[in-house]
Amino acid sequence: MRDRASNLAAANAVEQTHLLTRFWNDGFAQDSTALAPADRFIALAFLQPYAEWLAQSGHSTSAAMRHATCSICASEPICAVLRDQDHVARRSLVCSLCMNEWTFPRVVCPACGEDRFESLPVFTPQEIPHVRIDACESCHHYIKTIDMTKDGLAVPIVDELAAVSLDLWAADNGYQKLTPNLAGV
Numbered sequence: 001m002r003d004r005a006s007n008l009a010a011a012n013a014v015e016q017t018h019l020l021t022r023f024w025n026d027g028f029a030q031d032s033t034a035l036a037p038a039d040r041f042i043a044l045a046f047l048q049p050y051a052e053w054l055a056q057s058g059h060s061t062s063a064a065m066r067h068a069t070c071s072i073c074a075s076e077p078i079c080a081v082l083r084d085q086d087h088v089a090r091r092s093l094v095c096s097l098c099m100n101e102w103t104f105p106r107v108v109c110p111a112c113g114e115d116r117f118e119s120l121p122v123f124t125p126q127e128i129p130h131v132r133i134d135a136c137e138s139c140h141h142y143i144k145t146i147d148m149t150k151d152g153l154a155v156p157i158v159d160e161l162a163a164v165s166l167d168l169w170a171a172d173n174g175y176q177k178l179t180p181n182l183a184g185v
């Protein structure tokens with residue numbers, strides 16, 4: 001990572017621009033294999049504050065393909081969040097790039113739209129009870145959910161990143177993450 005970063009820092013503007021443009025235009029979040037892991041991390045870390053600024057300024061960089069993708073930049077969600085609203089846990093999804101958050105039905109797979117309750121198992125680890133895996137038996141994708149009704153001080157992006165043990169468990173059990181986080185997991 002350090003070697004690649006120093007190579008890029010010493011490279012000319014054309015090469016630097018090419019990496020960022022490719023990440024921005026090529027459906028980066030949807031296809032994590034399009035770029036080498038180090039390139040993906042560098043581009044994501046570099047562009048994320050800009051995307052967040054665009055989202056907060058009300059810009060839209062792209063039209064969302066599905067409701068399960070961000071309406072600002074069309075990226076996949078990095079995690080879901082449950083919050084108490086009038087004694088009902090409301091679910092929202094958090095964008096993996098610009099941090100935009102939008103309401104999403106609780107019993108729907110964000111990857112394939114499956115909405116049969118029995119096909120959407122939830123796995124909650126004992127050691128981190130406020131972070132859980134929402135999986136789908138139809139498409140075998142999963143997304144982590146940060147349950148703020150259990151821990152009101154949780155920080156979704158940080159807790160998602162920290163609960164890497166759940167990703168290992170999910171991979172061992174045949175589930176694929178909707179999109180990798182900043183660490184490429």
Ligand SMILES: [Zn+2]
Nearest residue numbers: 070073095098
């Ligand atoms: Zn977004």
Ligand SMILES: [Zn+2]
Nearest residue numbers: 109112136139
């Ligand atoms: Zn699914």
